[in-house]
Amino acid sequence: MESIIQKIEREIAAYAPTNDAVETGIVRATGDGIAEIDGLTNVAMSEMVLFDTTFDRTLDEALKDPSPIYGLVLNLEEGGVRTVILGDSSKIHEGMLVRRLKKLLSITVGEQLIGRVINPIGEPVDGKGPTGASELRNIEREAYGVMDRAPVNVPLHTGIKAIDSMIPIGRGQRELIIGDRGTGKTSIAIDTIINQKSEPEATRPICIYVAIGQKESKTAKLVAELAERGAMEYTIVVTAPASAPAALQFLAPFAGATIGEYFMEQGRDALVVYDDLSKQAVAYRQMSLLLRRPPGREAYPGDIFYLHSRLLERSAKLSKKKGGGSLTAIPIIETQEGDVSAYIPTNVISITDGQIYLEASLFNKGQRPAINVGISVSRVGSSAQTKAMKKVAGKIKLELAQFRELEAFMQFSSDLDSETKKRIDAGRRMTEMLNQKRGEPIPFDMEAAVIFAATNGYLDGFAPNEISAVEAKLQDYLSREAADVLSAINESKEISDKSEKTLREKLDAFVTLHGA
């Protein structure tokens, strides 16, 4: 192993002084994570600058604190510029020298990032040393145009029955998860990431989880869970915790999109979860107000819509000519008291290709995930749904819609006629069947088989409150007794006549065995 002395000797031998001039400016004022700089007359918007903490210090002092502090130019003004400080702003002081770097804000991307936890400027924060990624990419870039894109037609299975059957997500789609705090938004995203483990390695998407303004303890717990479930093998976590400067929280989703695009451009599939964009909007509002940009509705700046639209527009399913890769986005928005008509929720609802609404009332009733399937939609997902899922899930929406209409009468159940009672029971059974615990996504073939059983009357003999236990037994039974059928469904992505016949035989045997 090369010693540090040898490394230093080699570096010193290679050193040759250059007379290159660097454009510089001087910090005029600083505060709240913003620096006003005199000079830098040629600097470009979104360009990175380096605060030179070593300039007026002795060598000893400079070496004690060697980490560089970068800034991002966001306001070009007469006589100077305003930047946000991407680091410890307490180290920036008036009169400090600022160097122009002549590059837009960029991060390093590559395969080496897989399994790592990084901050929005690509620095590792998991204590495992340098990432080793070397390809530099701009964080901001224009999204792919119409001609570069292909229709969304490949499903992205979440492993959550309610979503895969009724609100299917396609690869390249943007599906919003929206709901109050504590309604299970993150759980859906994490289950989706965990479920990708059941995908064959060749088609398994690389998952990028972007934590914005979260508690570090929560992110640490999530990373530990993903690692325990073997999901870090294909996952990258980008984190800008609540303690990070607003600038990093604003940049985190763009960093996630940049990493996702790297994999997409290699013809692979990628999934990015932005958890959550409400906090990003708040960070951007804070930055904009400190940069003295004029406030608009709810004090957000005028370009808050563009902030989210340019981010989400980067999700795409690329054409074959461009390699056929995809970048699926699952943005999360936190509402206050279920108010989906607030500024940021309405913006993001209008940008995305569908929404999954989570409701606190359903959550409190014990429904997991607490999805309101009546108002949740997926605008492009149905064309990406597999034939198998289409076949089995067709009836669910109708049955649940009928159930919701009759639900109001449930409290008078003693006075209801037998037909209505039957429909209400069927609805309750279906609702129970769609219940699913956190952290237990199920593979697509098993989902199809369970929903097939529910929609074809195999569970009708069981009381609604037994369904959860019966389903667990059914899954166990099918994985033992019908493994061939399940693998046939998984491979062909449809339920052929032959598979259906065998599946029916197995389900009949299950019903007989468990005495319904």
Next chain:
Amino acid sequence: MINDYDAFIAHLKRTGRMKLLPLILRELRTEEARAKKLFTRTETAVDNPSLISGWRKLENGRLVDTTGKSALINIYRNIIA
């Protein structure tokens, strides 16, 4: 910059804009401070031993730095990265 202050004051009085004087003075002070910050500055290792070797010059917002100090800091950063 203003060369003839008396003529300038007379002009303000004539045009009835004396109220602007405090603002103009503030702006002039800012300009002066800015010019001071960005003044040409040359340092050599002879008069600043912290630079180790060579020289550096800061002029009109452009820095030419050939000192051993910056080179050493860069080498140190590269090694510990």
